[in-house]
Amino acid sequence: MIRNLELYKVFYHVAATSSLTAAAKELSITQPAVSQSMKQLERQLGVKLFVRSGKGIRLSAEGELLFSYVAKGCDAFLEGEKRLKNILDLNEGELCIGATDYAIRFYLLPFLSQFQNNYPNIRVKALPMESDEIEKGLLDGQIELGLTEKVASDPGIIHCQTVKVIQDAFVAGAGFAYLRSPNLPYQLMTHLPLICFPEGSVQRKHLDTFFEKMQIRLQPAHTFAQADLIRQFVTEGLGIGVLPQDYVLSSIESGALIRLQFSPELPERKLCLIHKDANALSNPAKTMLKLLQGEAG
Secondary structure, eight states, X not given: OOOOHHHHHHHHHHHHHTOHHHHHHHHTSOXXXXXXXXXXXXXXXXXXXXXXXXXXXXXXXXXXXXXXXHHHHHHHHHHHXXXXXXXXXXXXXXXXXXXXXXXXXXXXXXXXXXXXXXXXXXXXXEEEOOHHHHHHHHHHTSOSEEEESSXXXXXXXXXXXXXXXXXXXXXXXXXXXXXXXXXXXXGGGGTSOEEEOOTTSHHHHHHHHHHHHTTOOOOXXXXXXXXXXXXXXXXXXXXXXXXXXXXXXXXXXXXXXXXXXXXXXXXXXXXXEEESOGGGSOHHHHHHHHHHTTOOO
């Protein structure tokens, strides 16, 4: 068995071009080096691979047989090199990002648009996921980057950085206009129909923690996992909603909803960008990571 695969590489180029000179040019080595490699391969195999003539060289019958197999391997190697270069040059590839509905709507979209304009041949998938699912998706290899409202539980494995601050707001429909007053006390919430995210969600845990410090126990009238449903119920006058301010800003500005001014404001939450070791990321993921971190245009 020939241990030096470089000899087969030289053989492939000589056979494909029927020329020592052309093969040397393709391989960026000297013609004597090509000739020496072919002599070494023939010596190790114990067979004549080429027939020399006045017109140059051609494959012997044994050389034709060997070339039929070597060509398959070399063609596969060359195709692999081509595919790899395309990926490194961002001319092909795939990127999967897991993100909450909030992150997609109010943070990720402009970055996706910029990335797609710069690298149109990369297939980008933004997978809507709950915050608790995103870290698991990262560890399982389902996604390479995550945008979550939950800080990574294992900073030794998962890198985490804050990319956006989220301010939650209490909003209500016109039927609650009598609450349009500054510095409302939170004790009012025990008498008002609250509409919020369900128990166990990142948003609800944040809300419960705050109210526990205020020594107030929340008993929501309705809970929904979708922010749009909360907003819809609030708009219909069915209660007081608590939602990220970004979700309801246009409704507040149009007068469809009223922002209630409780004091103090709810503490801010964080939208976090999470990923594994950057060196282990695919080239598309590394490029998107730099974009999200503000390191690339």
